[in-house]
């Protein structure tokens with residue numbers, strides 16, 4: 103199967119590094135042109151230059167509707183259309199017991215992770231997709247489907263994104279497909295506090311004995327954004343090296359089988 107995005111225009115939030123940058127790179131390699139957005143202009147410019155001619159950038163906080171509107175407008179001005187939106191930007195300003203979070207950090211988490219995808223989806227719908235169709239990919243988290251120590255509010259916003267994906271798939275059909283990808287632990291800056299120094303031990307919480315790389319997620323996003331996935335909408339696809347398939351209490355299948 104040859105997965106191609108030739109002639110497509112994609113807008114990706116949180117695209118200066120990590121999973122967002124890997125998605126942008128994967129899209130460009132598959133023939134798409136990409137508009138990269140995130141907050142810091144210098145990092146964005148470096149990221150866009152590393153991709154080359156097929157990439158442009160526009161700084162925008164994903165939780166700021168005015169900035170988002172300008173980014174969508176810049177995409178249409180630069181490339182003439184927007185066929186694919188990847189709602190990838192997210193924040194996690196608090197780690198700890200769910201009941202311990204203050205309202206300020208809870209509101210920021212909900213604004214960027216939960217309302218952000220609504221804002222950007224509405225903007226691309228109005229600007230292009232209602233008339234011309236398209237694909238929206240939401241990056242949620244495997245944590246949305248299980249329990250993670252210290253990440254209750256963040257995982258709650260990611261669970262909301264799973265529901266939003268189903269809901270928008272229905273509301274925007276048949277013009278627009280809406281899907282979600284739920285990564286397990288991927289070696290990026292966002293998850294650095296979790297994996298750095300613990301890679302070997304954490305690898306045993308997967309079935310493939312390794313943590314994720316940004317490209318593992320990007321490959322799934324590229325497939326879902328392509329016409330090869332034209333009969334796929336509304337669903338969330340877990341890409342976690344099998345983390346959610348561990349039997350309760352077992353660290354690894356090998357551990358389990360040696361115990362029975």
Ligand SMILES: NC(=O)c1ccc[n+]([C@@H]2O[C@H](COP(=O)([O-])OP(=O)(O)OC[C@H]3O[C@@H](n4cnc5c(N)ncnc54)[C@H](OP(=O)(O)O)[C@@H]3O)[C@@H](O)[C@H]2O)c1
Pocket residue numbers: 115116117118119120121122139140141142145162163164165189190191192193214241242243244245284285286287288289290291292293
């Ligand atoms: N890494 C994992 O293990 C993991 C697991 C499950 C889900 N995810 C999800 O995967 C997505 C990407 O995360 P990542 O691991 O690739 O993180 P990352 O490497 O830290 O990259 C985050 C990106 O988002 C941008 N960003 C952060 N806050 C933003 C905001 N308010 N508005 C716009 N851009 C913002 C950052 O650039 P600026 O700072 O310049 O804005 C950067 O480009 C997120 O949705 C995350 O929740 C990650």
